[in-house]
Amino acid sequence: MALQGATLFVAAALLPVFATAQTATQTATQTAAQEDLFRTTSEAGIRGGKLVIAQRSEPRTLNPVIAIDQNALGINARLQADLIHINRATQKTEPALARSWTVSKDGTVFTLKLRRGLRFSDGQPFDADDVLFSFQMYLDEKVHSSQRDLMIISGKAVKVEKLDAFTVRFTFPSPYSAAERVFDGLAILPRHLLEKDYQEGKIGQAWTLSTPPEKIAGLGAFRLKQVVPGDRVVLERNPYYWKVDGKGQRLPYLDELTFIVVPTQDAQVIRFQAGDSQIISSLSADNYATLEAEEKTRHFKMYDAGPGLEYNFLMFNLNSDTEGRLPEVARKQKWFRDVRFREAVSAAIDRASIIRLVYRNRAAALATHVSPGNKGWFDSSIAVPAHSVSHARDLLRAAGFSWKGDNTLIDSTGQPVEFTILVGSSNTQRAQIATLVQNDLKAVGISAHVVPMEIRSATDRVLNTHDYDAIVMGLVSGDADPTPDMNVLVSSGQTHLWHLGEKAPATPWEAELDELMQKQLVTLNYQQRKKIYDRVQEVLAQQLPMVYLASPDILVGAQENLGNFHPAIIEQYTFWNAEELFWHPPAGKK
């Protein structure tokens, strides 16, 4: 089961802040008197052509204010633009609609200078009023925008003011280490098209899949051309887009970008092999191997972008509301709450086998939730727990467990140690992990029963009923920055999965985590933040509220003649730079 971006920052990708206050390097050029354009540094391409990308399902909406599903976010990011953007390749922020910005010394006030002379895809001009209008919607409680959480710091909203037609000031209630990155993904929307809907309280119903394309506009590289429900969303080139390449050629290069609906990964592989789609992402290692064998004959190229931000783990139910209500679970929680038991389980699990058998060596074993792919925040000094049955037995013995003649582990009351491991039935890799874990635990006398379950039922048990013993699941960090993990790590977080609804930290180490995470939130210096976050990882590795297992590589593929294809480890892995993608002419042609 994956809770994609199950954090406050589900919609936006936030990346590390490396400076406390800075003026962003201005790369924009003034190619025309009124247009303040952004000049890219990537390879200059050739105009024309179409690109087809397969998605698991159609977007639920085209309205960026309420969109939360990955399919909608992927398409909306092509239709819309943000003020400050995270470059997925460098993982650093770069100017977008804001040509530059300054930050006050205390890190609370951001003054953004907007690009002049830009137009929405319907030809209407863009200015500070559109920015104010967009943030008014995001901050409006009645709109229920998921982005609102990003703008609420310690219960207080960010203040947005217009200084002039092309200058906007954002005042944060307190220093906010991730402030600059908050702007990524927050689309600036056309006031002239949405103001009426907003004032009438109908913004939630605006820009659905049935809205005529001419009623939808944005500042993104593409604009909407056609929606065929359940089948495809077709985007066409935005002639007013504000980026140019090194030769001064206006982006995007592609004439059309089509998202087709292909519900399963296996079907996506077949469509990709057949040439129906030209990019494929989020591949399992097995399908990657299948496609890799055909690279030369079918003229596509496969890429392993390295470990992503997904982390898979075995988690025990440490909730406190089971006493009396779920006696069987409560009985087993006496084992689960003992850190020596969790440590023994961790030592008994052979992570190397998981990496090899489930991910074909295209994954990294984990000691904490931070994968080695997160280069800015990964603490390499924390070792991945070694697979050692004897160490696991020593820990269990020290915790008062013993073994019967047939190697069955029993607790101090003589009860056999037996529990269920839930796993989402639709995720083959996690089901395989559960089977390997089950087999490993048998070596220390623990009888674990793997229960594959429909993902919504399993999520309901974890989040609401708490009727489970343990679960193999995965989370995908919304960003490389530590802040998105607040919701999981802080005891009051909405996705503090192992113990939900804590009024106060249940354990001293959870209290320490709370304190550390709050501290990193207001620390603006990267080195100091890194030190704090290293301690967070240390506590997690010692206490193991989740037994961290593996982080799979981001595996993708594309037709070999697709230019500027640079897969990243942050969503959208393959087409984050769709405006720069272009088709190389066939060999022999100029």
Added chain:
Amino acid sequence: MNPQNSGRDSDSSLRSEFHTKFRLSWPIWFLVAVHAVIVLAGFVAPYSFETQEREHPYAPPTRLHFVDCAGKVHFRPFVYVTKAAENALDEYQQDCSQRAGIEFFPQGDRYTILGTFSSTRHLFGVPAPANLFLMGTDGFGRDQFSRLLYGGQVSLFAGFVAAVFSAFTGLLLGGIAGMYGGRLDDAAMRFAEVFITIPWFYLLIAVRAFLPLQISPVTAFLLVVSVIGIVGWSRPARLVRGVILSARERNFVLAARGFGASNTYLLRRHLMPLTFRVLLTQMVVLIPQFILAEVILSFLGLGIGEPFPSWGNMLAQAQQYHVLVSYWWMLLPGLAPVPVFLAYHSLAETLQERIKSNI
């Protein structure tokens, strides 16, 4: 009478008798043999169903050799030790320097037969570090041949037990309905129709949702059997009812009734025996249907769970595209039911012909 013709008739009759006997006997002996092997799976299989040889995921079927790498012929079959190729998960190379002959009755994983007899002695195997994967391995390096045998315990016996349950319930309810008629008959038959129309797939999902998470493999097995059996009793019931309805008007039954025989006596003494052949044929028809039902349920993840195998959950792995295109041996569990179904159908046909000829 032409003696020549008479001799030819006699030959023909003998041939026909032999043919009929053979048609009846081969499926019986075949099924007995298959079921015996399945019951003795622990002994016949070289490995336990859950033993993971993690160095051998997706290993192809092990090649048995009589001729070694040097071209020398051996009378005892042997295998070579295989090792995974570097940087490849599923490519194996055989090491000509390490040969291992097939051994009979070697020591191996502990197993239990019918819950009583426990041993570590297997029918055949090869000494470590060699492996004998007659039907290759799955993604965890588990021997497919061993799992196929153990899986048969679930699939075949689920079908058999469910068919017995259905036939017994059908006999009871169909017999009562046919004998007493009237409202009782109407009620029983409408009840049977309700069961025919029940969407058993959704029923199973619903039943599974109500059960606690931690159900033992035995409970899962019984659940599958009960659902298949409960839903399947109505057809035999209607058949039995039809036989009883027609038989109760026959002269010998009327005569017995005239002599004061009670309904219970008539059912037990005269009518039920008439249904046995029909019911036996019906059971032989139902068993493969019920085996298939179990295979489908396990294929969809609603049967017995990991690590316990059944023919359905073994085949479920072939749902993955890469398995389908890369590892042909993973499809073998799909072929396992074919000879079994063939034998059951052949048996059913022969039994039906016998019933017709007797009538």
